Amino acid sequence: MSLLKETDQQHLREQFSALDTPVKLVMFTQEMECQYCTETRMISEEVASLSENISVEVYDFVRDQEIAEQYNIDKIPAIAIVRGGKQPKDYGIRLYGIPSGYEFSSLIENIMMVSRGESGLSPETKEWAANLEQPVHLQVFVTPTCPYCPQAVIMAHQLAMESDMITADMVEAIEFPHLSNRYQVQGVPRTVINDDFHMEGAAPEPMLLGKLQEAVA
Amino acid sequence: MSLDLNLNIGLSTVGSSANHYDVIIIGGGPGGASAAIYTARADLRTLVIDKGLTAGALGITGKISNYPGVPGPVTGAELVEIMRGQAESFGAEFLTDKVVGIDMKAEPKMVMAGTGAFYAKAIILATGSMGRTSSVKGEEELLGRGVSYCATCDGAFFRNKTVAVIGNNDEALEETLFLTKFTEKIHLIVPTPDMKARDVLMAEVSANPKIDIRMGTALKEISGNGTVQAVRVKPRGGAEEELPVSGAFVYLQGGKPITDYLMAQLETKPDGCLMVDAEMQTAVPGIFAIGDLLCSHIKQAVIAAADGVIAAVAADKYINGREKVKQDWK
Incomplete structure (x- = not known):
């Protein structure tokens, strides 16, 4: 049974017709134990079925441990969105938890951005990211019912695209209560920067850049 | 399947004509509704996104007797409903929703609301000034912590x-x-x-x-x-x-212009108001602002309505590439 309505499938086919570089969804699951693993795999496969430029590889988190380590996957369900084609590249863009509700738009926007190879960030932010000399890990906590969250997720992923030093995760807060507890998440979106800094809400790009500069100072 | 994944909410439907408009007006008070009357009557496909009839300053006003042509007394909600009905009669669409962001750089411009993404050639901001000016003790420190x-x-x-x-x-x-x-x-x-x-x-x-x-x-x-x-x-x-x-x-309200959804894409004065030119256009071409969002503004429904008409005519000029405004009278 299809998860997407026919009209939405058609809209996405039209949107994906603009994809010029192939995109690969590397999905990690474990069918017996993981909440929403099945649904996350189904979403990945259905999205991939809508364009010949999107492919999906499904791995078992336990059996395919080497590949999970290669992608630095530490929890499931997980999707790494990577560029395929002749010049494949893993930008460090990850979705942890089911990309349902409003977060489905994050998945779609990420696919478009990775294929385009252009983040759309301002020249100032790009310059800062290009000169970054230390790792930055962004974790954006979300819920599927949060309309503000995709803005925060997409901005974190835009940053990941601009620097190999930056990795950015969407983390569905309800599915990973231990992380929500660890980072004291009681509201979303909440962006955690390198474990020590955090930002509430979907902040404008200059504000997030200021927080990032503070975090790496 | 028993689980509703709601994959359609927030789905960016680029390529779909359904979510594409000539003009999107954010805020359905006297300014927004008046703008919609004029844009819809000018055959511009118009969408008004509004949080609700009683979300703005006029909607919660109890008795109005000084709106020209409407002797009253009428409630603010009744007056807004008359304006909305007039706009709808010309083809304007009204959506009860909350705008959470705008991408002004995109072409067409994108408006993200709770129910999804909408696109327009021009946007008229009419969200009024019921934003809060101060927070209570403990509110900022505990944001995101309850x-x-x-x-x-x-x-x-x-x-x-x-x-x-x-x-x-x-x-x-x-x-x-x-x-x-x-x-x-x-x-x-x-x-x-x-x-x-x-x-x-x-x-x-x-x-x-x-x-x-x-x-x-x-x-x-x-x-x-x-x-x-x-x-x-x-x-x-x-x-x-x-x-x-x-x-x-x-969910408290105050007297500050509501601009949080603009995500600092437009410069505001220290009191939060927006600057526009004589045609109500902001620093970003195709983005107009009216009513109580503006600086040095008389906070009256009739002023907001007039602003809305100026912005609507200017939006028509912008969309159709006219050098001069098109007169609606002879």
């Missing part, structure tokens, strides 16, 4: 807990009803003697046994050690009281 402005986003964190909702309008009551799905008990702190919301919402809230309504009660402080633990409230003429809660959802 203080929230979005029940649909954060309600799931408060399963089987007691929370407070502070507000008196449609939004506060809708969010209160949403929270009843998760929480054990809700203290609804209404700062005014009366609610400023639709009757149907007030009836639903009053009938829900999970909701403890406290009319005419001011929020004085949100307190907690790391996370929200209590709210301190004071009823009119009564003694202060501390209510133990795990969350505080704040």
Whole structure:
């Protein structure tokens, strides 16, 4: 049974017709134990079925441990969105938890951005990211019912695209209560920067850049 | 499949004509509705996105007798409904929703609302000035640690807990009803003697046994050690009281221009107002602002309506590449 309505499938086919570089969804699951693993795999496969430029590889988190380590996957369900084609590249863009509700738009926007190879960030932010000399890990906590969250997720992923030093995760807060507890998440979106800094809400790009500069100072 | 994944909400439907408009007007008060009358009558496909009939300053005004051509007295909501009906008669569409962001750089420009993405060649901002000017003690420190402005986003964190909702309008009551799905008990702190919301919402809230309504009660402080633990409230003429809660959802209003959804893409003056040129256009071509959002503005419905007409005519000029405005009279 299809998860997407026919009209939405058609809209996405039209949107994906603009994809010029192939995109690969590397999905990690474990069918017996993981909440929403099945649904996350189904979403990945259905999205991939809508364009010949999107492919999906499904791995078992336990059996395919080497590949999970290669992608630095530490929890499931997980999707790494990577560029395929002749010049494949893993930008460090990850979705942890089911990309349902409003977060489905994050998945779609990420696919478009990775294929385009252009983040759309301002020249100032790009310059800062290009000169970054230390790792930055962004974790954006979300819920599927949060309309503000995709803005925060997409901005974190835009940053990941601009620097190999930056990795950015969407983390569905309800599915990973231990992380929500660890980072004291009681509201979303909440962006955690390198474990020590955090930002509430979907902040404008200059504000997030200021927080990032503070975090790496 | 039993699980509803809601994959269609927030789905960016680029390529779909359904979500593409000539003009999107954000805010359906006198300014927004007047602009819609003119853009729709000029054959521009027009969408007005508005939080609700009683979300703005006019919608909660009780008695109006000085609006030209309408002797009254009428309520603000009645006056807005007349304007909306007039705009709809010319083909304008109205959507009850909350705008959460705008991408002004995109072409066409994108408006993200709770129900999804919408696109337009021109946007008219008409969100008024009922934004808050100050916060209560403890609110900023505990934001994201129990203080929230979005029940649909954060309600799931408060399963089987007691929370407070502070507000008196449609939004506060809708969010209160949403929270009843998760929480054990809700203290609804209404700062005014009366609610400023639709009757149907007030009836639903009053009938829900999970909701403890406290009319005419001011929020004085949100307190907690790391996370929200209590709210301190004071009823009119009564003694202060501390209510133990795990969350505080704040929907209070004030007198500041509402521009948070612009995400700093337009420069504002220190008091939060927007600057425009003589045609109501902001620094970004195709983005217009009207009514109580503007600086040095007389806060009257008829002024906002006039602003709306100027912006509508200018939007038509912008969209159709005209050098001069097209007169609507002979």
